[in-house]
Amino acid sequence: MTPGAAQPSISWFHGHSRAFVKIQDGCNMECAYCVIPAVRPKLSCKPYDNLRHEVENLLAQGYVEIVLCGIRLGRYMSADGAGKRVDFVSMLERLTRIPGDFRIRLSSLEITDVGDRLIAVMANSTGRLCPSLHVPLQSGSAWVLKRMQRWYSAAFYKRRINALKNVLPHVGLFTDIMVGFPGENQARFKESLDLIKEIEFSGLHVFRYSQRAKTPAARYEGQIPEKEISARASEMRRLDHDLRAAFAARAVGSRRRVVAELSGREALTEDFLTVKLEKEINQGFHNVQVLKTDGPLLWAQVSSTAQ
Numbered sequence: 001m002t003p004g005a006a007q008p009s010i011s012w013f014h015g016h017s018r019a020f021v022k023i024q025d026g027c028n029m030e031c032a033y034c035v036i037p038a039v040r041p042k043l044s045c046k047p048y049d050n051l052r053h054e055v056e057n058l059l060a061q062g063y064v065e066i067v068l069c070g071i072r073l074g075r076y077m078s079a080d081g082a083g084k085r086v087d088f089v090s091m092l093e094r095l096t097r098i099p100g101d102f103r104i105r106l107s108s109l110e111i112t113d114v115g116d117r118l119i120a121v122m123a124n125s126t127g128r129l130c131p132s133l134h135v136p137l138q139s140g141s142a143w144v145l146k147r148m149q150r151w152y153s154a155a156f157y158k159r160r161i162n163a164l165k166n167v168l169p170h171v172g173l174f175t176d177i178m179v180g181f182p183g184e185n186q187a188r189f190k191e192s193l194d195l196i197k198e199i200e201f202s203g204l205h206v207f208r209y210s211q212r213a214k215t216p217a218a219r220y221e222g223q224i225p226e227k228e229i230s231a232r233a234s235e236m237r238r239l240d241h242d243l244r245a246a247f248a249a250r251a252v253g254s255r256r257r258v259v260a261e262l263s264g265r266e267a268l269t270e271d272f273l274t275v276k277l278e279k280e281i282n283q284g285f286h287n288v289q290v291l292k293t294d295g296p297l298l299w300a301q302v303s304s305t306a307q
């Protein structure tokens with residue numbers, strides 16, 4: 001935690017099953033397209049004891065899925081009341097040991113935070129940590145990544161994902177991908193398409209590059225025309241649909257432990273698939289049997305209120 005920095009304090013809720021807890025704020029990296037370092041350059045983290053109390057309170061109120069959020073979540077660093085250092089992975093280890101029936105989901109993590117310790121904690125958490133990660137890639141082109149001032153290469157990204165999938169082969173794996181970054185020609189765009197297919201993500205969040213004042217990329221040569229950016233975004237979204245449908249298809253026939261979404265007719269699996277149900281369910285955990293898919297959506301039958 002940065003001494004004296006404001007602590008992230010926001011929590012927000014989705015229905016009565018899922019609570020989003022902001023545990024970290026700010027970013028001191030320098031991605032060429034991003035305004036956040038200019039407006040929130042200091043990293044700040046919620047002190048561990050405050051975080052633990054907040055999670056315990058939410059569980060006491062009946063929330064069963066706690067989503068940990070932050071701009072650089074993996075940079076979480078704090079101390080407990082006894083002054084003992086609590087880094088990101090030890091924070092997760094401690095939270096997963098809180099008694100009760102609940103699960104923890106991580107919102108978004110950078111690839112350099114997907115270390116072997118994190119993978120081991122996920123694998124050993126017996127479902128307490130959702131087997132689902134959102135890890136921004138942004139581009140599959142080494143040239144574009146460097147120009148974006150991202151701090152990893154496509155090859156490094158692939159190596160870490162291989163390490164993750166070696167231990168958790170069925171992990172839900174989602175990513176952010178940006179299209180139309182200045183200088184991204186067709187060959188470099190194709191490198192992104194190829195890497196995404198090779199990695200077999202479970203789904204993509206597709207972003208169109210847009211010029212932001214005061215960012216280095218706004219002054220770069222090679223700005224891509226809007227029409228071309230739209231065409232690439234459409235192609236990437238078609239790929240996203242196919243990846244999500246393929247990931248969903250692998251779930252048919254399985255039993256899943258889901259939490260109700262807002263309507264009560266939809267629910268969320270551990271690995272971040274949306275499930276449509278034939279009848280409304282209450283908040284909390286439910287076991288469902290997955291019957292069929294409709295594109296990226298699953299249709300399932302409630303088999304029991306989970307225990």
Ligand code: SF4
Nearest residue numbers: 027029030031034036
């Ligand atoms: S894109 Fe993310 S990592 Fe990069 S500067 Fe912005 S907030 Fe930081």
